[in-house]
Amino acid sequence: MIKRNKFRFNDSDENMRGFIKIDSCFLNNSSVSLTIPKDSIDLAYIELENFLKPGDSLKIFLKWTVKIPFIFSRFGHIKNHYEITQWYPKIPVYDKNGWHPYPYLEIGEFYYEFGNYDVRITLPQEYIVGCTGELISPESEICFLDSIANKPYHRLNFYSASNDNKTLHYKINNVHDFAWVANKDYHVLKKYYYYPNSADSVTMWMLILPENWKKWQYKIDVIKNSIELYSEICGKYPYSSVTVANGKINAGGGMEYPALSIVSSDRSDFRTDVAIAHEVGHNWFYGILGFNERKEAWMDEGLNSWAERKLVMKYYAEESRIKFHNILDTDYYSISDLFLFYQIGNGRSRASNLLTKYYSNMDYFVYTYTKPAKGFLLLEKYFGEDDFLLSMNNFYDTWKFQHPQPKDLKQSFEDNLGENLNWFFEDYIGSDKILDYSINYLESNNDNQNFSTLIKIKNTGKLFTPVPLHLFNEKNISILDTLIFPRQKYFEISLKTKQKPKYAILDPNRITIDKNFSNNSSSTFRMQFFNFWEIDIKRNNIPIILLPYPYYDYTNGFQVGVAMLNAYLPPGKHEFILKRAYGFKSKKFLGFAHYKNKIYFNRKNDFEYGFWTDHTSDKVKYKIATTLKMHKPYWSNYSHSVKFDFQYVNIFPDNQMDKKYWDYGIYKNSHISYKFSKKHSLNNITAKISYKHSMITQSLVPEDWLNKIFIETKFSHRISKVQQINFRFFVGSFIRQPREIPKQEYYYANGDLDADFNDIYIFDRSGETWSSPMNNWYINSGVTLKGFQGLAGKLGGFSFSTKYSFTPIFAFFDIGDVIDNKSDKIKLLYDVGLGLNIGGFNINLPLYLNDPNDSFPKLTNWNGLKKRWMLEFNLTKAISFLNN
DSSP: OTTTTOOTTTTSOGGGOOEEEEEEEEETTEEOOOBOOTTOSSOOBOOOSSOOOTTOOOOEEEEEEEEOOBOSSSSEEETTEEEEOSOSOOOBOEETTEEOOOOOOSSSOOOBOOEEEEEEEEEETTOEEEESSEEEEOHHHHHHHHHHTTOSOOOOSSSOSOSOEEEEEEEEEEESOOOEEEETTOEEEEEEEEOTTSSOEEEEEEEEOGGGHHHHTTTHHHHHHHHHHHHHHTOOOOSSEEEEEEOOOSSSSEEEETTEEEEOSOSOHHHHHHHHHHHHHTIIIIIISOOOHHHHHIIIIIHHHHHHHHHHHHHOTTTTEEEETTTEEEEHHHHHHHHHHHHHHTTOOOOSOSOGGGOOHHHHHIIIIIHHHHHHHHHHHHHOHHHHHHHHHHHHHHHTTSOOOHHHHHHHHHHHHOSOOHIIIIIIITSOOOBOEEEEEEEEEEETTEEEEEEEEEEOSSOOOOEEEEEEOTTSOEEEEEEEOOOSSEEEEEEEESSOOSEEEEOTTOOSOBSOGGGSBSSOEEEEESOGGGOOTTOOSEEEEEEEEEEEETTTEEEEEEEEEEOOSSOOSOEEEEEEEEETTTTEEEEEEEEEEEEESSSSEEEEEEEEEEEOSSEEEEEEEEEEEEOOOTTSOEEEEEEEEEEEEEEOTTOOSOTTTOOOEEEEEEEEEEEEEEEOSSEEEEEEEEEEEEEEEETTEEEEEEEEEEEEEEEEEEOSSSEEEEEEEEEEEEEEOOSSOOGGGSEETTOOOOTTOOOTTOOOOSSSSTTSTTTTBOOSSSSOOSSOTTOEESSEEEEEEEEEEETTEEEEEEEEEEEOTTTOOOOOEEEEEEEEEETTEEEEEEEEESSOSSSSOSBOOHHHHHHHOEEEEOHHHHHHHHHO
């Protein structure tokens, strides 16, 4: 849980935690001891004296004690609400590959053997229980549940509050797990699902928390729809009852167990229905088929997500639309698919059959749920719904209750569909290969009152799949919709239509996992005016957007203009934006342009370059930047990158910047930096070394140059939920100084001045408002002593800072100095203070400075505090704060 940045258990008190303790173990009536491996507290082994031969059997008797924890994940309680799952010792699956003992994980399900369960639960009389098994006795409990079912208030005094207990007897056969829930205040719904043309039925139960009765009272029909659809695509539900319990699960929106699903309530009405359907559907995919989700989560989650999408399309076609006035109109899964397209488009393509521990939280979702689900939809479209569902039915009938493996699914599909499916199981599922189709050529000719259209298609990737192809006429109406399978890099196809096509689009509805949809149309660009938000996220070309551009900064005042940019979702390789505006204060036209492109060497490395130009009333800036990023695999905790950029900056002589801190002139700057980071959920460390070479040209002064270098190291440690400590060390110097160092390059005691104009959120460099960097704005770069405003050195600077946070208040201490080249003296300066964190803002209040260079005393009084307070802004934390 800690590795995935979930600290509920780590931050808890000892009395909130639980355990399972084996009290005794008997093997064929003989007491035996358990062997616990050194690397796990979840697993134990029984050492047999003799081999257990095929056909032999033995009996194991276990006595154990369970302490029920607070619900940190799936198992536990919150006050009088109980979710009793993973509550008993389990024997893992033994197959031809051996034993499969897996410890508990925050994500990923479990792999246990099918068995028959006979369970008795003793608890206080007033509790209502939902369970994996069928209630056998007592008869009084059966009557009680029937009496309160389908009524908004169930307190009928059938059981009066007392200290008496009841014992409930449950049975169920052929399941691989057993779970139950209990709550005194559950509302109970009960209905029956009757199979068409059959006497068979399923009892449907829904247990609803009181606060959700109004929202959930009609949701038992979701269970009915799920049984109906999953029975069609797989086969009949084999158990007599199914229960959905409204719970307080802390490991996602829902969790499945045989015949019992637990679904949380912190979702929209539609998304709650989808969660119920998904968890009920797991009775087939995972429950009855018994996949090994620890090794092949894509079989379970992928097939179930495919079926979930079919259910939504059948029962929720309108509810699944996401609409916002006339701005947005798309479907639920198009939005969720964007996460997959974003990862693939940014060089993060992964196979879907990796072990669970090798996925980040996002990757686990997109590569075990979304990517396989889209793949099975593509298979269904390619072979036709009837043939594909017949194949799925045959697979289910053959392998239910038998733990099928991926090769069994592949062999079954190939036998039933009559085609080699290596392209799907080995390339689509089993690799990180990229698909990138593009239309390179389209030409139509009249052919005996019909039109013959030649289309040339290229795939720059190594993954080949079927792909839909649509032809459109000049009125943007589809005149042909077909499915093709380009099996080589260069592919040609000739199609006949009665109307002349104007353009063609590959996969307009994005059912494939194409890396770059912007090249899937023979008509590459389209212009949109002032409607940035009306981008059709499924249109497969690049829209050029024009929209109004209002802006404000201190130097130029209010600005109004036009911005032009290319935009498509997810973002592609080539991105640009052009802005032109008029500043009413400076009375000048201002401009900005930016182009960025990313090149992927492989899944681990990418290279990004870009061009910037910025024209304002104060300066002209041109910049070329490149970045080589070496991505860490998820299971590693380090990363490193190298950046290089070249900038040309011309600060005009008549600029309005504060002359105390800024020198005009032409600066040709080259930067190269290396950054290393090692991250852990509790401890993070980063180290950065940066070198800057600058050629300086000023009027009446010969061209000169400087070399500047700094090293920065940061370390943070999370102590508890509300406590964290941070350390930072910085040292910087000039390797070679010019005759006159530009003032903006000095080492200022309270942070760098952003001499390269990279921090866009600092609007005022005139020194006339509080948001000037040398007033009350704290920039976390450079020396960063708090409160020593304006103090500067020309030779170098260093500092050591520490901050202890006890949210939302923090205390800080900084020590260091800026070194002046006139005296070469080092005098230690330090500050002590308190701060307040509000969202992404830190308000720093230096309370004591040992040697201030202002007129106020060392110990800050009210007037001194008004001058020395500093505001810090962290955009990442601000976004996180708003999302929460």
